[in-house]
Amino acid sequence: MADPLGFIESHLARFRSELYDFLRIPSVSTAGEHDGDTRAAAHWLAQRLTDVGLTAEIVDTPGHPIVLAEWSGAPGAPTVLIYGHYDVQPPDPLDEWSSPPFEPTERDGRIYARGAADDKGQLYMHIKALEAHMATAGSLPVNVVVLAEGEEEIGSPNLVPFVQANLERLACDLVVISDTEMFAEGLPSLLFSLRGLSYFEIHVKGARSDLHSGNYGGSVANPGNALAAIIASLHDAEGRVAIPGFYDDVLEWDAETREQIADLPHDDEAYRQELEVPALTGERGFTTLERLWIRPTCDVNGLLCGYTGAGAKTVLPNKAMAKVSFRLVPSQNPSRVTELVEEHLRAVAPKGVTVELVEIHGGRPWKAKLEGPAFDAAREALEEAFGTAPVPMGGGGSIPIVVDFEEQLGAPALLLGFSLPGCNLHAPDEWLPIDNFEKGIVALALLYGKLGA
Amino acid sequence: MADPLGFIESHLARFRSELYDFLRIPSVSTAGEHDGDTRAAAHWLAQRLTDVGLTAEIVDTPGHPIVLAEWSGAPGAPTVLIYGHYDVQPPDPLDEWSSPPFEPTERDGRIYARGAADDKGQLYMHIKALEAHMATAGSLPVNVVVLAEGEEEIGSPNLVPFVQANLERLACDLVVISDTEMFAEGLPSLLFSLRGLSYFEIHVKGARSDLHSGNYGGSVANPGNALAAIIASLHDAEGRVAIPGFYDDVLEWDAETREQIADLPHDDEAYRQELEVPALTGERGFTTLERLWIRPTCDVNGLLCGYTGAGAKTVLPNKAMAKVSFRLVPSQNPSRVTELVEEHLRAVAPKGVTVELVEIHGGRPWKAKLEGPAFDAAREALEEAFGTAPVPMGGGGSIPIVVDFEEQLGAPALLLGFSLPGCNLHAPDEWLPIDNFEKGIVALALLYGKLGA
Secondary structure, three states: OOOHHHHHHHHHHHHHHHHHHHHOOOOEOOOHHHHHHHHHHHHHHHHHHHHHOOEEEEEOOOOOOEEEEEEOOOOOOOEEEEEEEOOEOOOOOHHHOOOOOOOOEEEOOEEEOOOOOOOHHHHHHHHHHHHHHHHHHOOOOOEEEEEEEOOHHHOOOOHHHHHHHOOOOOOOOEEEEOOOEOOEOOEOEEEEEEOEEEEEEEEEEOOOOOEEOOOOEOOEOOHHHHHHHHHHOOEOOOOOEOOOOOOOOOOOOOHHHHHHHHHOOOOHHHHHHHHOOOOOOOOOOOOHHHHHHOOOOOEEEEEEEEOOOOOOOOEEOOEEEEEEEEEEOOOOOHHHHHHHHHHHHHHHOOOOOEEEEEEEEEEOOEEOOOOOHHHHHHHHHHHHHHOOOOEEEEOOOOOOHHHHHHHHHOOOEEEOOOEOOOOOOOOOOOEEEHHHHHHHHHHHHHHHHHHHO | OOOHHHHHHHHHHHHHHHHHHHHOOOOEOOOHHHHHHHHHHHHHHHHHHHHHOOEEEEEOOOOOOEEEEEEOOOOOOOEEEEEEEOOEOOOOOHHHOOOOOOOOEEEOOEEEOOOOOOOHHHHHHHHHHHHHHHHHHOOOOOEEEEEEEOOHHHOOOOHHHHHHHOOOOOOOOEEEEOOOEOOEOOEOEEEEEEOEEEEEEEEEEOOOOOEEHHHHEOOEOOHHHHHHHHHHOOEOOOOOEOOOOOOOOOOOOOHHHHHHHHHOOOOHHHHHHHHOOOOOOOOOOOOHHHHHHOOOOOEEEEEEEEOOOOOOOOEEOOEEEEEEEEEEOOOOOHHHHHHHHHHHHHHHOOOOOEEEEEEEEEEOOEEOOOOOHHHHHHHHHHHHHHOOOOEEEEOOOOOOHHHHHHHHHOOOEEEOOOEOOOOOOOOOOOEEEHHHHHHHHHHHHHHHHHHHO
């Protein structure tokens, strides 16, 4: 009798060792100098899928390649499309890592490495769950398409065109994605929403060149001061985004969902202490979890202007740049947000400078009803693996492709993630609990078994 | 009969060549990696002063050395202290220079190099004016102390202690400084004021580390947004500095000076076009020249926060930094300004972040009456050298040591400069007109002759 769970238990050490090889490849998609590494990660992944018994190929795109692997030996069983990404965020600031970002290090029951949680670690759990079935039963309980991209961290510019051009090959009954977190340690979770994203650069230009702040200061606008005024104009005193029209399409969530959110075991003071901030802030009238899941945001991601080295340089800079992004909630649309931001900048742009808005990327928000047999199977699988029934939760982050999958493939998306709050995604010292890596593989193996039963 | 002017005319090519050797030494005082170069510049300068016939020495300080050179062979004649600096501003942004900053290049009658105008070029004019007298008369018309420091661009931290400890050696009847500009090409000028400076860094700190802007955005304050709000709070809608008490000590200038300023040949539209800005801005109620000379400012000199590379990184940064400086006018005092800025930051600091103010350096403003025999001699010398009577003008920049010289040595300061507006001080493509280098040497030789007559 096939025993996929026994197989998992006896091969966990090898699974981790393989994951560490994956994590050692610095597949930073946003940085051109890592293009070769990103491609190497795709090849490594395709080989592991082939080893398991899937038919894998590397599909070139105008950017980083897509890894596509298939297995269709279960006629009559449903087809599951597993989506993940093998690219990672840049590791900087490097000097804030306790161990090198691309040398996986185990400390305190955690795997520390860039991509451990987002998303190499979670993607690899699926592959090992498939291996457990294949190695013990010689087949999979469901038909499978694995779709792993290398451009998730730069907005997936080539993924939707690929999906549109391959609708038949990607046809499926369910999309399963593990690129999110559990609500808390030991508490598995199913996602009911994701926020969208509008990411911009704002460029402010002043004089023909940098100027001496003594010889010119006071007579011309300073792009640094002008940029600060523009950014300050993006919020009001209530913590709301102060761009006219910005809330027009924001959904007022139903009372039931807000009650479910309120029932979750969240402690503001513990959260504040864990983040080491003097106080929690945000949009007035909403709780912390609501601010994270069902309300939009506006955050500075980067600022650069003038002289930033040591000591004093009395320069009046001639340009200033900000990276500013908005997390969006249903039913906001990134293209509408771009229009609103453009209008706002025209209205508030200080005299004496020119202001340019550059859209870097955008993605739509997503919302789901956690109902039907696939969600029931996921609930059971998570409860069996973790010993606790999963809770419903929202997602503050963005996986724009989820909406596209649902629209293009006509299949619902099931999002179950295994990282934890505080895992330092997109930050130094990213980590994944070893326990979640192991229980996650069990949960996924159970899920595929239930879906094929 | 001694002919210093003839000597200057026949040695101009060598003077320029020597200056270029001086300019090739990257004596950037603010950057530790150039400490050796800064010392080399001091040694080079001391050797040139020795060559002319002065007794020169290198005086070590806790920072960069002071070059001190003396000649006291004119008993009964006045003693002139010539002050200048051999250090320069950092050259960045390097990619905006048309020729390398430390390889002097002649184009269109200009000498392009970091330090050509500020201040190596101007300091070296004095040395060549002294050489013209010494080479042709075997002596100088006045007693001379040359005091050249290597820390002017970092706030002269060791100069005042040096002056206080050497009052007898530095005793003089007049301090002469060339570290400013003429009002316009062909129009020599005498300075009646300089602005002071208060230079700060503002550090804003949020969470324990950078965070994922999706997983945390909306629930904690963003240091980038907070810093922008703080900077925006520094000005009101009238272009005035909005720090309570900031204008309490600002002198209302006399009608005569404001009329002299209004009489100068300044054209706002030409100024705007030269700077390539869409409009001139500044404090309401004052002209451009008044905004530059007799009104204080607040300028961002640098901003740094989060991710500033290419593409999108969805990070919620945990810190943000601004360099912000204020140009001060009589009778503002930097230490009082520090108190006011601290109070203001306490009042406006957004919730959820900690804000730290770091004072980088400060210097007092200066104001002079252009009266007495030394100013008369300077007027005559400039008119003979340039063929035009000098105009009185204010200075927007800061040379904090001027006030200290006057207080410590009890001698008036005479500021006559030879760079021009648009010379790109503290910016890429700094330049000095070759014509001014030459006529400046003539003017200074004439000045020393008249002072000794």
